[in-house]
Amino acid sequence: MEVLTVSELDDMFLKEAVSVDRPIPGESLTASPDQSAPFLNPPEFTKKQDLLEYYFEFFTSDEIYDKLMDNIESGIPLLDIVKVTLLRDFEEGLF
Numbered sequence: 001m002e003v004l005t006v007s008e009l010d011d012m013f014l015k016e017a018v019s020v021d022r023p024i025p026g027e028s029l030t031a032s033p034d035q036s037a038p039f040l041n042p043p044e045f046t047k048k049q050d051l052l053e054y055y056f057e058f059f060t061s062d063e064i065y066d067k068l069m070d071n072i073e074s075g076i077p078l079l080d081i082v083k084v085t086l087l088r089d090f091e092e093g094l095f
Contacts, residue, residue, distance in 0.1 A: 051095055
């Protein structure tokens with residue numbers, strides 16, 4: 001992992017802060033309801049048990065399980081895998 005200097009971090013922050021490539025506050029309120037982002041719709045899962053069953057099936061599926069075990073064996077922290085998975089699924093409107 002690359003270690004950044006304070007100056008480099010300040011430059012990265014400034015670049016992101018002045019970027020205009022992001023939504024305008026309230027923009028989602030003016031969009032068509034037929035074309036709304038998935039995370040603006042009602043969630044697919046509202047009960048914890050249903051979501052746990054979904055994740056159990058997801059992580060034990062043939063196409064995911066081997067890749068997941070390879071990632072864990074290579075040293076990728078479990079928390080990083082969980083964060084990426086939860087963020088992706090939130091953005092897709094699962095919960």
